[in-house]
Amino acid sequence: MSTSGIAALIELLARFGVRYVFGNPGTTELPLNDALVTDKRLQYILGLHETPVMAMADGYAMASGQLAVVNVHISCGLGNAMGMLYNAFREGTPLLLTAGQQDRRLAFEEPILGGDMVSVAKPWTKWAVEVSRVEDLPAAIRRAVQTALTPPTGPVFLSIPLDVQMEVSELLDLSPITLPDARVRPPLAALERAAQVLAVAQRPVILAGSRVTERNAMAELVRVAEQLGAPVLSESGTTHGRLAFPSNHPLNGQGLPLWSPEVRERLAAYDVALVVGMDLLRQYCYHEPARAIPEHLRLVHIDEDPWQLGKNYPLEVGVIGDTKTSLAELSPLLQRLASPAQQQAAAERCTVLTREHAAARQTLRERVAEQLPARPMTPLTLMATVAEVLPDNVAVIEEAVTTTNTTIERLGALKNTTGYFGHRGWALGWGLGCSIGVQLAWPDRPVLAILGEGASMYGIQGLWTAARYQIPVTFLLCNNAQYQILKIGAQGLGLPQAEQGVYEGLDLVSPEIDFVALAGSLGIQAQRVSEPEELRHVLTEALADPRPRLIDAAISRDTPGRLNYG
Structure with a gap:
C-alpha cells in the first residue's frame, strides 16, 4: 500500500496513543496540517508562538507521563522553541520535537529558512537527526519515541524535509512503536551496602527530587523515611521541579536553601544523606564556600541515570536502578539490618521531627498574621x-x-x-x-x-x-x-x-x-x-x-x- 511520509508519521503516532500535536506551522509543515483536516485521530493544538507551544507539550508530558509531540517551523521556529527545549532537557521530559526542512532539491542553493537544525537541537536533546529518505522515516519515528521514553527520559528531534513528508512509497514499514520494559532492578549488593550505611546513621536525612514523583515512588519513599526517622528535604528553588513527598507529612523538612552557604548550614547536623531522584546539585550562582555539601556527610545516592551518581560529590554508595523498585527493595533490607535499638532511635527521631516541623509551621502562620x-x-x-x-x-x-x-x-x-x-x-x-x-x-x-x-x-x-x-x-x-x-x-x-x-x-x-x-x-x-x-x-x-x-x-x-x- 502506498503511503506518504506524513501519513506514516500520523499513523504510527496515532496507533501509539498520541492524542495531541502541539504546534505553530509554517510552509514546510503544511503537509501535517493538511492531513489533520480529515484525520481526526490527532488533535492539533495551535499556539501563536513556539515558547507556549513547547511549554504546553512539556506540561502535558510531565502530567500524563506519556510522549508529547511538537511540530514547529523550520529554523526560525526551532530557534524560538530553544528556551523551552532547554527546560525540557533539564527536566528529562519525553518530547518528540519535529520541524519541516526545505525540499532536498533546494538544499544546495542554501534556500531561505534552510539550515542545520540538527546541530542546533543536538545539545539539548537525547537524539537529533534529519531524515533524508522516506523509507527511513518509520524507523526514525520508532527510534525517536523509544529514546525519548527510555530512562533517563528526555526530548528528541526529527528534521523532516518537505519532499520527504509528501513522497509516497510502497516500502514503508509501519510496524507499531513498541517499548521495552526499561525498569532496571538495582544490584542487590549495592542495595545491601546502602541499607547498612543508612541503618547505622544517627542523624539521617533524605534529599528527594522530581524523579520520585515521575516514577510513582512516593509511597515507597514515605515508608523508607518513616523507617529511618529522617526528614525529607525537597530540591531547592533552582531546580524545584515536582514534589517528591507530601507537604503535610510530619517528616517533610521543606526545601533545601537556594545558595551554597545555607545548604551547608542546613545539612551540617546530619551524618548520612539518602539522595534519590535528584541531581546533586545544580546550583544557580557561585557562592563561597563552593562546596555546598558538607565534607563529613556520607552520601547514598539512588538513580536510574548513572551520570548523576558521583557527578559532583563522592559517594559512599551509588545505586543504579529504577527509583520505585530500588526504594521498595531497600525497605525490607532496612527492616532486617536495623537493630531494635536503631529502630527505637528512628521512632524517637520521628517524634522529635514531628514536633519541630509543627512548630515551624505555627511560626509561619504567625508571620502570616503579622503581615x-x-x-x-x-x-x-x-x-x-x-x-x-x-x-x-x-x-x-x-x-x-x-x-x-x-x-x-x-x-x-x-x-x-x-x-x-x-x-x-x-x-x-x-x-x-x-x-x-x-x-x-x-x-x-x-x-x-x-x-x-x-x-x-x-x-x-x-x-x-x-x-x-x-x-x-x-x-x-x-x-x-x-x-x-x-x-x-x-x-x-x-x-x-x-x-x-x-x-x-x-x-x-x-x-x-x-x-x-x-x-x-x-x-x-x-x-x-x-x-x-x-x-x-x-x-x-x-x-x-x-x-x-x-x-x-x-x-x-x-x-x-x-x-x-x-
Whole structure:
C-alpha cells in the first residue's frame, strides 16, 4: 500500500496513543496540517508562538507521563522553541520535537529558512537527526519515541524535509512503536551496602527530587523515611521541579536553601544523606564556600541515570536502578539490618521531627498574621490566602519563585505530590504554557498557574490557546511590576548600585502592563485584585469555572533580602 511520509508519521503516532500535536506551522509543515483536516485521530493544538507551544507539550508530558509531540517551523521556529527545549532537557521530559526542512532539491542553493537544525537541537536533546529518505522515516519515528521514553527520559528531534513528508512509497514499514520494559532492578549488593550505611546513621536525612514523583515512588519513599526517622528535604528553588513527598507529612523538612552557604548550614547536623531522584546539585550562582555539601556527610545516592551518581560529590554508595523498585527493595533490607535499638532511635527521631516541623509551621502562620494588614499585600499574605482555598486535587504550576517561596508547601496546603510543577531549567515563559498542557492531561483536575508578571510576558500568547480551546486554567499573576529575582541576585553579587537599591532595566513600569486588558484581547476573562478576601473569593470561583480565567494580584514592590527556603 502506498503511503506518504506524513501519513506514516500520523499513523504510527496515532496507533501509539498520541492524542495531541502541539504546534505553530509554517510552509514546510503544511503537509501535517493538511492531513489533520480529515484525520481526526490527532488533535492539533495551535499556539501563536513556539515558547507556549513547547511549554504546553512539556506540561502535558510531565502530567500524563506519556510522549508529547511538537511540530514547529523550520529554523526560525526551532530557534524560538530553544528556551523551552532547554527546560525540557533539564527536566528529562519525553518530547518528540519535529520541524519541516526545505525540499532536498533546494538544499544546495542554501534556500531561505534552510539550515542545520540538527546541530542546533543536538545539545539539548537525547537524539537529533534529519531524515533524508522516506523509507527511513518509520524507523526514525520508532527510534525517536523509544529514546525519548527510555530512562533517563528526555526530548528528541526529527528534521523532516518537505519532499520527504509528501513522497509516497510502497516500502514503508509501519510496524507499531513498541517499548521495552526499561525498569532496571538495582544490584542487590549495592542495595545491601546502602541499607547498612543508612541503618547505622544517627542523624539521617533524605534529599528527594522530581524523579520520585515521575516514577510513582512516593509511597515507597514515605515508608523508607518513616523507617529511618529522617526528614525529607525537597530540591531547592533552582531546580524545584515536582514534589517528591507530601507537604503535610510530619517528616517533610521543606526545601533545601537556594545558595551554597545555607545548604551547608542546613545539612551540617546530619551524618548520612539518602539522595534519590535528584541531581546533586545544580546550583544557580557561585557562592563561597563552593562546596555546598558538607565534607563529613556520607552520601547514598539512588538513580536510574548513572551520570548523576558521583557527578559532583563522592559517594559512599551509588545505586543504579529504577527509583520505585530500588526504594521498595531497600525497605525490607532496612527492616532486617536495623537493630531494635536503631529502630527505637528512628521512632524517637520521628517524634522529635514531628514536633519541630509543627512548630515551624505555627511560626509561619504567625508571620502570616503579622503581615495580613499590610497593603499592598505581601507575597506571604498572597500565598497564605491561596493556600486557604486550594482543592485537594489541585495541580499547581509555579513560575514566581520570589513570591511563592514554597509557602503553600510549608503550610502543608498541597495534599498531593503529583500536582506540583516548578522550574528546573529556568528559561522564562514556561509556566503559562505548561499549565495548559497539564490541564489537557488532567481535564478533571483544577489547574492553577502561579506566575510572575515578568515571566508570563515571555509566553503570554498562550492565553489565546487557552481561550480558543476553552482550557480552564486559572492564571494567577503575582504582580510587583519588576524582575524581582534579578534585584535579589544583584544584591547577592554585591553590585554597588544594587546595594543602594538602584537598578537599570529591572522595573516593568512607565508604562505598566495592563494585564486585564491584555488578557481580554486574547479572549480570557480577567480581573485585578488587591485585597486578600477579594482574592479568596475570586480564586475559589475561578478554580471551579469551566472557562480559563486570569487574576492580576497586586503585591508589594519591596525587594526582600536573600531568599532562603524552609
